[in-house]
Amino acid sequence: MADAKREIERKYESDDGGLPDLTGVGPVASVLDRGLVELDATYYDTTDERLAAASLTLRRRTGGSDAGWHLKFPVAPGVRDEIRAPLGDTVPEQIAALVRSRVRDRALVPLVRLRSARDVRHLLDARGTLLAEASVDTVTAERLTGPGGTARWTEIEVELADDGDPALLDRLEKRLRAAGVRPSAAPSKLARALAETAPDRTGRPAAPAAPETAGDHVLAYLRAQRDALVALDPAVRRGIPDSVHRMRVATRRARSTLRTFTGVLDRAVTGPVGAELKWLAGELGTERDQEVLADRLTTALDALPPALVAGPVPERLTAWAEARRGAHAHLTGVLDSRRYLALLDALDALLDDPPLRRAAGRKPKKTLAKAVRKDERKLTALMEHALALPPGQERDRALHEARKKAKRTRYAAEAATEALGAPARALTKAMKGLTTLLGDHQDSVMARRVLRELAAVAHAAGESAFTYGLLYGGQESHAARLEAELPGRWKEAGTALSG
Structure with a gap:
């Protein structure tokens, strides 16, 4: 059975790839090192990338605490609703139904594989309550269809804990910017992977011209x-x-x-x-x-x-x-x-x-x-x-x-x-x-x-x-x-x- 989760996160880039000390930012009293997690995700879409065009992501991921099928809908900048279903070999019907209006009779095929080595840190308040999770992800992307290639990059991700205060993200961003960390130019790992592994790398089609007639x-x-x-x-x-x-x-x-x-x-x-x-x-x-x-x-x-x-x-x-x-x-x-x-x-x-x-x-x-x-x-x-x-x-x-x-x-x-x-x-x-x-x-x-x-x-x-x-x-x-x-x-x- 699929369930839903509101995900509020921000992505960043850094020339040195490091994460500055975030202790003392707002209510963050301590930072707990949770170690390295290996994640392996295959992203599915139609061959003409209908889901990606609508900023939707559908993946099958192993590793970490939430292995399974994940479908993400954009809600606002940095905010997405994630629909989850148990791990299986094929796209679960309850998730396939949610993309049917876009996919129609097109097949959902493996499009990109992303393997990430995630160095995780938990940001805790004085009582030990989780406020947010910060991670440094070393990502390797491989396009699985057509003549596309591979790409590799490092990014920083900060995700708010369930029922957390979004204002904390603003405070954390201020500290990150002061340390030379900048917001990511890509809205998601998939968007960056598609852009950097595309054969022609021409990007998305231009927006329609202003109406005249x-x-x-x-x-x-x-x-x-x-x-x-x-x-x-x-x-x-x-x-x-x-x-x-x-x-x-x-x-x-x-x-x-x-x-x-x-x-x-x-x-x-x-x-x-x-x-x-x-x-x-x-x-x-x-x-x-x-x-x-x-x-x-x-x-x-x-x-x-x-x-x-x-x-x-x-x-x-x-x-x-x-x-x-x-x-x-x-x-x-x-x-x-x-x-x-x-x-x-x-x-x-x-x-x-x-x-x-x-x-x-x-x-x-x-x-x-x-x-x-x-x-x-x-x-x-x-x-x-x-x-x-x-x-x-x-x-x-x-x-x-x-x-x-x-x-x-x-x-x-x-x-x-x-x-x-x-x-x-x-x-x-x-x-x-x-x-x-x-x-x-x-x-x-x-x-x-x-x-x-x-x-x-x-x-x-x-x-x-x-x-x-x-x-x-x-x-x-x-x-x-x-x-x-x-x-x-x-x-x-x-x-x-x-x-």
């Missing part, structure tokens, strides 16, 4: 959403909070881009991709919507005085939420499906060979503004229709449709922000506020639906439905307050639109 802007935004989908895939599998929501938003943004900018991208070609994005957003929405509703109802119930909770309402609500926890297993199955991986391939193909129309080559300001204004006009019609309806189910449905259009307008403005500047930023902000209010309203609609169902089940079991009715009334009153606020909020948004 309307097509450039649209494709840059679409590419960002594709990248977000791929990057969030492992977080969703791991159950990282908010990852499902963020992946769903990226899916919707990508689909909205294809639907809004039809003057730039040929919808006859992008239509099937848009349909698959709609499917994925629906699958992602199942778990996310249930999480939101469960939190909403639990919060409302907790706010009630105990005297108003009649019957086993908390237990029924918990059972309802637990019965839907299987949504995550279903979602993992979706991410493993051929259909999902084919969608990622289709997005790659679309970006590699985009079906550009004539307007794609024009200056962006006029072309993108025209597309955004078209979405604005449709939203205006939907809002006017919804606000003219009396409160009830028909208005609820109309407001839900307006909410979806407001999101699309927001995403269109986001895609055009670099070209249109302040007006697009103002529109994005206005649409975010409007969609938040409309989303709150829709959540109240869905919460009332669940409460009706739970009340019916409770009544059939001979229990009191009083509390469900009380909660229902609270959600209904909240929705009414939101609807009363809508005209003013829409007026504010309209100012941004006209501006």
Whole structure:
């Protein structure tokens, strides 16, 4: 079974390769020599180095106290999440799944072998508690594929102990710099090994040029959403909070881009991709919507005085939420499906060979503004229709449709922000506020639906439905307050639109 560990470390280089005395730096009271450890790690990747391009490292390592398979995800500079699995001859399935969105149908092959002689020292406080580990690594790198060669270097590594204070690393760095030690130019051993053993040593491809045409802007935004989908895939599998929501938003943004900018991208070609994005957003929405509703109802119930909770309402609500926890297993199955991986391939193909129309080559300001204004006009019609309806189910449905259009307008403005500047930023902000209010309203609609169902089940079991009715009334009153606020909020948004 794989487990996870947050790794906070810094790497350094020194001309003499030595480690200065770190005793007395902050709370470091003593430095304990732990001796020499021999480490042997084989790094795996696709032959076109897809993992390395995303700063991911996958290795099989022997030696030391943590032999096994390790997969590292970048979190921030010097911070990585390390997923570990027991040692075996092949990549464990639980780790292979976490890189599937990048690897697809490519094989993971041994790419580089790193052998390190690690001279380890433990930095301890006055009570003997481990604060950090400092080591001097003598590394030998060997490229295992192609005509690459070997490389050898020495580096210093300082890793914070579990639950350690990151401020200690700043203090240690100050001492190291004073001794002539400098931060490493490479973010990881693997990155340095790949650079120094590559046959041509040309490094990574240059970053894409700044967008100039309307097509450039649209494709840059679409590419960002594709990248977000791929990057969030492992977080969703791991159950990282908010990852499902963020992946769903990226899916919707990508689909909205294809639907809004039809003057730039040929919808006859992008239509099937848009349909698959709609499917994925629906699958992602199942778990996310249930999480939101469960939190909403639990919060409302907790706010009630105990005297108003009649019957086993908390237990029924918990059972309802637990019965839907299987949504995550279903979602993992979706991410493993051929259909999902084919969608990622289709997005790659679309970006590699985009079906550009004539307007794609024009200056962006006029072309993108025209597309955004078209979405604005449709939203205006939907809002006017919804606000003219009396409160009830028909208005609820109309407001839900307006909410979806407001999101699309927001995403269109986001895609055009670099070209249109302040007006697009103002529109994005206005649409975010409007969609938040409309989303709150829709959540109240869905919460009332669940409460009706739970009340019916409770009544059939001979229990009191009083509390469900009380909660229902609270959600209904909240929705009414939101609807009363809508005209003013829409007026504010309209100012941004006209501006």
